[in-house]
Amino acid sequence: MERVFAEYLIETPYDVEQASAVLAGEQSSGTFVSVPGETEELKKRFAARVEDIQLLDVSDEPSIPGGSIPGKKYQKARVKVSWSIENFGYNLPVLISTLQGNLYEITQFTGLKLMDFEVPESFQNYFKGPKFGIKGSKLSCGVADRPMIGTIIKPSIGMSVEETAALVKSLIDAGIDFIKDDELMGSAANSPFDERVKAIMKVIRDNEQKTGKKVMYAFNISDEIDEMQRKYDLIKKEEGSCAMISINSVGLSGTKKICDQGELVIHGHRNGWGMLNRHPLLGIEFPAYQKIQRLAGVDQLHVNGIQNKFWESDDSVVTSIKSCLKPFLGGYEILPVVSSGQWGGQAVETYRRTQTTDLLYMAGGGILAHPMGPKAGVNALQQAWTGAVDGLSVEETALKYPEFAASVKKFSK
Amino acid sequence: MERVFAEYLIETPYDVEQASAVLAGEQSSGTFVSVPGETEELKKRFAARVEDIQLLDVSDEPSIPGGSIPGKKYQKARVKVSWSIENFGYNLPVLISTLQGNLYEITQFTGLKLMDFEVPESFQNYFKGPKFGIKGSKLSCGVADRPMIGTIIKPSIGMSVEETAALVKSLIDAGIDFIKDDELMGSAANSPFDERVKAIMKVIRDNEQKTGKKVMYAFNISDEIDEMQRKYDLIKKEEGSCAMISINSVGLSGTKKICDQGELVIHGHRNGWGMLNRHPLLGIEFPAYQKIQRLAGVDQLHVNGIQNKFWESDDSVVTSIKSCLKPFLGGYEILPVVSSGQWGGQAVETYRRTQTTDLLYMAGGGILAHPMGPKAGVNALQQAWTGAVDGLSVEETALKYPEFAASVKKFSK
Numbered sequence: 001m002e003r004v005f006a007e008y009l010i011e012t013p014y015d016v017e018q019a020s021a022v023l024a025g026e027q028s029s030g031t032f033v034s035v036p037g038e039t040e041e042l043k044k045r046f047a048a049r050v051e052d053i054q055l056l057d058v059s060d061e062p063s064i065p066g067g068s069i070p071g072k073k074y075q076k077a078r079v080k081v082s083w084s085i086e087n088f089g090y091n092l093p094v095l096i097s098t099l100q101g102n103l104y105e106i107t108q109f110t111g112l113k114l115m116d117f118e119v120p121e122s123f124q125n126y127f128k129g130p131k132f133g134i135k136g137s138k139l140s141c142g143v144a145d146r147p148m149i150g151t152i153i154k155p156s157i158g159m160s161v162e163e164t165a166a167l168v169k170s171l172i173d174a175g176i177d178f179i180k181d182d183e184l185m186g187s188a189a190n191s192p193f194d195e196r197v198k199a200i201m202k203v204i205r206d207n208e209q210k211t212g213k214k215v216m217y218a219f220n221i222s223d224e225i226d227e228m229q230r231k232y233d234l235i236k237k238e239e240g241s242c243a244m245i246s247i248n249s250v251g252l253s254g255t256k257k258i259c260d261q262g263e264l265v266i267h268g269h270r271n272g273w274g275m276l277n278r279h280p281l282l283g284i285e286f287p288a289y290q291k292i293q294r295l296a297g298v299d300q301l302h303v304n305g306i307q308n309k310f311w312e313s314d315d316s317v318v319t320s321i322k323s324c325l326k327p328f329l330g331g332y333e334i335l336p337v338v339s340s341g342q343w344g345g346q347a348v349e350t351y352r353r354t355q356t357t358d359l360l361y362m363a364g365g366g367i368l369a370h371p372m373g374p375k376a377g378v379n380a381l382q383q384a385w386t387g388a389v390d391g392l393s394v395e396e397t398a399l400k401y402p403e404f405a406a407s408v409k410k411f412s413k
Numbered sequence: 414m415e416r417v418f419a420e421y422l423i424e425t426p427y428d429v430e431q432a433s434a435v436l437a438g439e440q441s442s443g444t445f446v447s448v449p450g451e452t453e454e455l456k457k458r459f460a461a462r463v464e465d466i467q468l469l470d471v472s473d474e475p476s477i478p479g480g481s482i483p484g485k486k487y488q489k490a491r492v493k494v495s496w497s498i499e500n501f502g503y504n505l506p507v508l509i510s511t512l513q514g515n516l517y518e519i520t521q522f523t524g525l526k527l528m529d530f531e532v533p534e535s536f537q538n539y540f541k542g543p544k545f546g547i548k549g550s551k552l553s554c555g556v557a558d559r560p561m562i563g564t565i566i567k568p569s570i571g572m573s574v575e576e577t578a579a580l581v582k583s584l585i586d587a588g589i590d591f592i593k594d595d596e597l598m599g600s601a602a603n604s605p606f607d608e609r610v611k612a613i614m615k616v617i618r619d620n621e622q623k624t625g626k627k628v629m630y631a632f633n634i635s636d637e638i639d640e641m642q643r644k645y646d647l648i649k650k651e652e653g654s655c656a657m658i659s660i661n662s663v664g665l666s667g668t669k670k671i672c673d674q675g676e677l678v679i680h681g682h683r684n685g686w687g688m689l690n691r692h693p694l695l696g697i698e699f700p701a702y703q704k705i706q707r708l709a710g711v712d713q714l715h716v717n718g719i720q721n722k723f724w725e726s727d728d729s730v731v732t733s734i735k736s737c738l739k740p741f742l743g744g745y746e747i748l749p750v751v752s753s754g755q756w757g758g759q760a761v762e763t764y765r766r767t768q769t770t771d772l773l774y775m776a777g778g779g780i781l782a783h784p785m786g787p788k789a790g791v792n793a794l795q796q797a798w799t800g801a802v803d804g805l806s807v808e809e810t811a812l813k814y815p816e817f818a819a820s821v822k823k824f825s826k
Binding site: 027028029038042043045046047063064065066084086087088089091092093094096097098100101102103104105106107112154155156157158159183184185186187188189190220222223224225226227228246248249250251252253254255256257269271272273274275276278279280282283284304309310311312313 | 440441442443451455456458459460476477478479497499500501502504505506507509510511513514515516517518519520525567568569570571572596597598599600601602603633635636637638639640641659661662663664665666667668669670682684685686687688689691692693695696697717722723724725726
């Protein structure tokens, strides 16, 4: 029978084998005392198996405070556990409850993180996956051999519909490929969702008629299910190509319900991610997280960026980008969205370490606060990527392109 | 204009006022450089406000590893922030993205936890809240002046439909009020959801006809939206009274969509909670979490239990129970579900510290592994609660009731 495999980073003051057995028991047929029905036959078919244990380093203090036991050492290990597909079938929330449920609360662990997981190929028959992914996203806005260049409406919140539409027009005139609502912007008092969509889509349609280029705008539809659906339908009616969902706030089932319709590119915003990932020994690592989102059908997913304004390290960002670009179930393409404090200067390092232009490269202030105006801001980003792909350094790129040089002067630290 | 207030526990190596201002900026109108549109008028209307800062203790090391700066101290503080309701209206996912979004990733913080939040009374006009809550849950299964006594089908997974129905029959004969699927059990290969519902509901209806008591069974409907709806409708058709949702795995929008229908009691299982809460300075505290679930309309919510098998302290469990019992928006009742390693012995301490019987008190192994059989297991739990309410100690209760005495002998450590 096919199995699902999960890999955890754990830490325990107890015997690692015993602690791992508790994990496997808790997450399949066991409870805190043996009960009459737990027969050997049942265990053989449904019990989770500890497949592999690799011991790592030992420390004197627990990674998560509160579980300290005097005189004990805390052993870290990589533990691989598997479950039969018979346990949950193709039910994504029940799979998540199995991989990421009560196990975080088990006393035996002073740290536990889901690092990655593997599902059998039969999942292809039950999950549509991203409809547009990398190729579909780039095709939709006419981008080929470079990253899509995108921006976020800033200030995040507070601009009127008219001001936003005017800003969208100037960004489109500047040559942008992609624009998005901020995740804080749903339907603010002075920018009701419907009016915003209508005003912005008019600008986008007008530009498309004139130039043939359809700029992608990710309207933030995050909301209750029926209201998300209504907003999705409005975007379609207005000939929009994309909707944004705050995937952690909406949740998995709501996100999948929208993704499965496959008529709009779904831009997955991972705000709240820090809560799930910031501690090195608690939560979930991105290689596992992005697979869940690909099963849900998200087309574009945030990965932070090199030299970002947040806490995340460059190594972690590179790992995230690479995990998105790795085929899953033979495809299930998802476009990495690079953002946070980006202004173009990071293009060289991003390309050097990932060797890809299959990115949506987002700059907020980096475009709108460009000293020569937004058009120069967009140009500077394109120049940065041309320089990066041509193997130039930041300095060499700046010498060649005046708009990028102005960015370097203003934004580099 | 009405405002939403949130209270955070933060830790920072920087100036607390400046760090708090960054939080407020990031979560409203700001970005990493000032942009032309962020006028004073816009800031006045939409910017988040830091309302209060209370300094707490200082430590030499950051609570979350990775942000250490040589020579710096790490100041903890309680910070209260507010937003105008104009920012998000009554959109729950956008509210969550505001309260629990990118702020966890801000470099200025080496720890951040949402402790509690307050919403204005006008939320009552937009959120139905729990339809059944405490009174409706107890009424549905005919329980008045004591906790509902419940159990979980164990082994969690692996029993056939017939075995499960037979177990349900013996539990009902034993006098149980409430039974639930384990969260790992959705539709296992040998226990398809539909067949399980039909077989179990037949047992429950037969008993109701005979005795007038309708035992509540929480069938785990966690799944994609359409499939959850189908399962919900099947339970209604079979005259069931309750459905269970793994609220973190399904997510907020999916959960609310089901709750809002108000025809079944919704049992909210919080598996995955450890990931959101286990670190003292990351994630969300239960008083905030339970409010979100009440806004979503969850009727019953897990709170762990005194002397549980997991990592959580008794103090934390007591705080959780009390937060559920505190009226929210003038009502929005939610029934605390006490579970994990419970066998009755904890009733005395639970009652002493909470002075309530408005609980669903769950025991798994504590009932099914009772040495005198499940009927004695249920009796022992009822006896435990009678003793607790009568002010008896565990020992005094054991002297009075032989079934409870047998529990003490087998389960107490």
